[in-house]
Every structure is written in structure tokens, then in C-alpha cells.
Amino acid sequence: MERAHAITALAGENIESVVSVLDAVRVSGATTRPEIARVTRLGRNVVTDRAAQLIAAGLLTEGPLGRSTGGRAPRELRFNAAAGVILVADLGATSIEVATADLAGSISNARGEAADVTLGPTHILSRVAELFDELVDSLPGDAHVWGVGVGLPGPVEFDTGRPVSPPIMPGWDGYDVRSFFASRYHAPVWVDNDVNVMALGELRGGLAAGHQDVVFVKIGTGIGAGLVSRGLLHRGAQGCAGDIGHMAVGESTVQCRCGQLGCLEALAGGHALGRDGLELAHSGQSPVLAGELAAGHEVTAQSVVDAALRGDPAARRLVTESARLLGGALARVVNFFNPSLILIGGGVASAGDLYLSQVRLAVLGRSLPLATRHLEILQSPLADRAGLRGAAFMVVDELLSPAGLSRTHDQLLIS
Ligand SMILES: [Zn+2]
Known part of the structure; x- marks a missing residue:
């Protein structure tokens, strides 16, 4: 009850400076009041006052003495993540x-x-x-x-x-x-x-930390992208920015789940890999996938990826073609959006370098040299998490x- 009032009391006229002090500890990693003052550019007295409010509210805790830089050692503040x-x-x-x-x-x-x-x-x-x-x-x-x-x-x-x-x-x-x-x-x-x-998740707790302009691509059943611009998620006017799965990638008679023909995800997504993999299994063009089918296993995108990693040539062609198509679409995104990092996640990305090397080739082959000079294309390390x-x-x-x-x-x- 008391703490509830303390938190509610934070929401007064000082709310902006309260949040600045909290963010200095929580996001920027400042640990002492002098450091917080430097990060936030707030006066020492203001920092001391706001920190006291945040401690009363249970959002900051007082830790051990920090390193002294001459005078009295400052006491460390920690964000109370368990609150x-x-x-x-x-x-x-x-x-x-x-x-x-x-x-x-x-x-x-x-x-x-x-x-x-x-x-x-x-x-x-x-x-x-x-x-x-x-x-x-x-x-x-x-x-x-x-x-x-x-x-x-x-x-x-x-x-x-x-x-x-x-x-x-x-x-x-x-x-x-x-x-x-x-x-x-x-x-x-x-x-x-x-x-x-x-x-x-990647921006705040993964490989994208510290990057300002990032494209996160997920190749699961479908294909989609999340855009980070100037350190913030860019959702667009209606929340569908980054919906690259329905970009048209050339002539195609393959119908997408959205009703259009020739969408990227209808040709290169996980559903497409499973569908084409099943065909390779039936026709016998892929001995590994034919074996899976004969053993009563379902042929999915994951089985195509696994077969490709085991060296099955037909499955490899499917996986590299998916990567080539995705890379071609990403080249357009790169020219348009100029990210410093592209992270690729989702089940199909478990093909690792086999997939990423083809995406890189396609992006580098079709993007402006200036846009790719410092561009990294990596597999999402947080994966499922x-x-x-x-x-x-x-x-x-x-x-x-x-x-x-x-x-x-x-x-x-x-x-
Ligand atoms: Zn579509």
C-alpha cells in the first residue's frame, strides 16, 4: 500500500526528470548519483531528490559503496528488476x-x-x-x-x-x-x-544493442521484418511497416496466402520450402527427403533445412534459392532504409551460413556500395527467445x- 502511493506520487510534475534518472540507471547503466547527473545533465540536488523518490517506490535500491574518485565514495544505485x-x-x-x-x-x-x-x-x-x-x-x-x-x-x-x-x-x-x-x-x-x-528483443537485449538502424527479418512460416530507426521501433502509420513478405519478387504463378501472385513469402518462406520439399520427396529428386517421407515423417521447412545441411543437393538448391530471393528483396530494403545491421531469425535461419552467405551475396550484388560499406548481416543470436x-x-x-x-x-x- 505504502509503495503503491510512492509510485503514484512519482507521477507528479517531476515525472520527466524522475524517468530520466530511472533510465540512466536502468538503460544507460549509470550506478552513482554523480554519474547519473552526468548522463541526465540534471543538477546533483535534483538527482538526489528523484533517486530518493525512486528508492521509496521500490524501483531503485541502494547498493554498496562505489569507487571513490578522491572524496567520499558514492553509494551505488541499482535498478530493482524484481519489483x-x-x-x-x-x-x-x-x-x-x-x-x-x-x-x-x-x-x-x-x-x-x-x-x-x-x-x-x-x-x-x-x-x-x-x-x-x-x-x-x-x-x-x-x-x-x-x-x-x-x-x-x-x-x-x-x-x-x-x-x-x-x-x-x-x-x-x-x-x-x-x-x-x-x-x-x-x-x-x-x-x-x-x-x-x-x-x-534484439535491440534491447541482443546483437542489435548499440545499433541505431536495424532490420530484423523473421523467416518462419511466412516472412516479415521489424524496422528500428534511430534506436526506436518504426511501426509505420498503421503498424504494418516492414511487411516485406508480400513484396512482389518477379513473375510467378504461385499464389500467396494474401491472395496475390508472386509474393516473397509464397516463394521463399517456410511454408513454401515445406511445399517444394514435399514435391522433391515425391519425385525422388531429393533422396534424403524421399527417405523422410518413406519413414512416415512429415516434410516441413525444417526437414528441408536439415536435408540441405546434410548435403542433399536438391534440398540445398531450395534453401539457397530462398536465400537468394530474400537477399534480392533485402537489397531494395537496404537501398531504401540504409540499416547498419540486418539480423535474420526464424526457423529457416537455422540453416546458418549456408543461408546467410547467399543472402549476403544477393544484398551486396544489388545494393549501393555506400549502403553496404558497414552493413553487417548476421543470424539472430536470441533466436526463439x-x-x-x-x-x-x-x-x-x-x-x-x-x-x-x-x-x-x-x-x-x-x-
Ligand atoms: Zn502475399
Whole structure:
């Protein structure tokens, strides 16, 4: 109760400087009051006052004495990442992943299962809620859920948390995902496209840290990209920036799930690899995939990737052709957007260098030399965890923003 009032009290007229001091510790890694003053350019007295408010609210804790630079050693301040718990879910076309996270975006209790997103929001979100309930039951008694973060495999209007005409999610258009969870957990909820969330995970806790302009590409069943511009996620006017999977890549008679012909993901995505792999298995052109089929195994994108890595020539051709098409599309993105880093994640990226080397060749072959001089193209190191971590950072960054702290926090903190 007392701490709830202390947090609510933060949301007064000093909110901007309170958040500056908090961010100096939480994001920039400053540990002492003099360092915070340098980072924030606030006066020492202001820093001392705001830090005292944040300590009373339980968001900062006082640590041991820091290193002395002549005078009295300053006392270290630490961000109290354990102050609250975030529930996070990363929904793919065929999977659900859930976890709890602390306020520093560290994931615990992660668990996942297969799920079919086309079964619709009531079915899928009810299952996510059951998994969340199990996570909440396992939390210590004094833990509070401060927020919920959800990534969805389609375009999302970020301001409302509603999916917008998602091509692979029948029944989800306009569904109020935010209210579904807000009413259950009495906590604010943020929802975004899964690839945006993964880009945020890499930006705040992965290889993209320190980069200002980043493209994160996910090649799962489909293909999508999350864009980071000047250190911030670029969602676009309606939340569908980076939807590169439906770029037309030349003449094609292959129809995409969106109804158009010749989309990148219809030719190069995981669904396409599985489809073409099955054909190679049936025709016997790929001995490895034919063997999989004969053994009663399903031929999926992953089996094509595995066969390619085992040296099966026909499977290798499929994988490298996917990489070449993706690289061609990315060359256009590079000329248009000029990123310093492209990270490639999703199941197909598990082909590693076999895939990345072809993407690099195609990008370098068709981009402006100036745009590629310092461009790195790498495999996403967070892989599966990027979505969960990103969902946590999405929530924490919103909660601990001036607008987030200005909301009434009593409901979050009074059990
Ligand atoms: Zn399409």
C-alpha cells in the first residue's frame, strides 16, 4: 500500500526528470548519483531528490559503496528488476510460447506448445490465459503482475492492440486482445506484431544493442521484418511497416496466402520450402527427403533445412534459392532504409551460413556500395527467445515511461 502511493506520487510534475534518472540507471547503466547527473545533465540536488523518490517506490535500491574518485565514495544505485513481474506470450502461426519476465527483460519459466492460430482468438487466447494462470500460481505470494505483453503473427494497430486484417489469422481482425488480458490480470496490456517484438528483443537485449538502424527479418512460416530507426521501433502509420513478405519478387504463378501472385513469402518462406520439399520427396529428386517421407515423417521447412545441411543437393538448391530471393528483396530494403545491421531469425535461419552467405551475396550484388560499406548481416543470436524478451521490453518500456508512470499504479500494486 505504502509503495503503491510512492509510485503514484512519482507521477507528479517531476515525472520527466524522475524517468530520466530511472533510465540512466536502468538503460544507460549509470550506478552513482554523480554519474547519473552526468548522463541526465540534471543538477546533483535534483538527482538526489528523484533517486530518493525512486528508492521509496521500490524501483531503485541502494547498493554498496562505489569507487571513490578522491572524496567520499558514492553509494551505488541499482535498478530493482524484481519489483514487478511481466507475463509475456509470443504467438506464432503454429505455436504458443509463454514466460514470466522481470523488469530487466530476463525471462523465466518459459514454456511452449504447438497451436494453430487459425482456430481463432477465443480458443487461442483462452489457452494462453490457462498457461498464464499456471505461471501466476507458481509465483511467490508477494509478486505482482505489472503488465502483459503479447506478440501476434500479423499486423497490429499498436495504439489499440487490435490485429488489422491479419492474412493468416481468420477471425482475429479487430479482436480486442488487450481487454481480454487486462480484465483477467488487472494490469495494462501491450500487443504488437511478433517481428516488431523480436526486433525490440534484439535491440534491447541482443546483437542489435548499440545499433541505431536495424532490420530484423523473421523467416518462419511466412516472412516479415521489424524496422528500428534511430534506436526506436518504426511501426509505420498503421503498424504494418516492414511487411516485406508480400513484396512482389518477379513473375510467378504461385499464389500467396494474401491472395496475390508472386509474393516473397509464397516463394521463399517456410511454408513454401515445406511445399517444394514435399514435391522433391515425391519425385525422388531429393533422396534424403524421399527417405523422410518413406519413414512416415512429415516434410516441413525444417526437414528441408536439415536435408540441405546434410548435403542433399536438391534440398540445398531450395534453401539457397530462398536465400537468394530474400537477399534480392533485402537489397531494395537496404537501398531504401540504409540499416547498419540486418539480423535474420526464424526457423529457416537455422540453416546458418549456408543461408546467410547467399543472402549476403544477393544484398551486396544489388545494393549501393555506400549502403553496404558497414552493413553487417548476421543470424539472430536470441533466436526463439527474441520474441519473449522483446514482449517483456515492450511492456517495461511503456510502464516506466512518463505516460506509463502517470497512470494509476495502485491497481497494480495492491494485492
Ligand atoms: Zn502475399
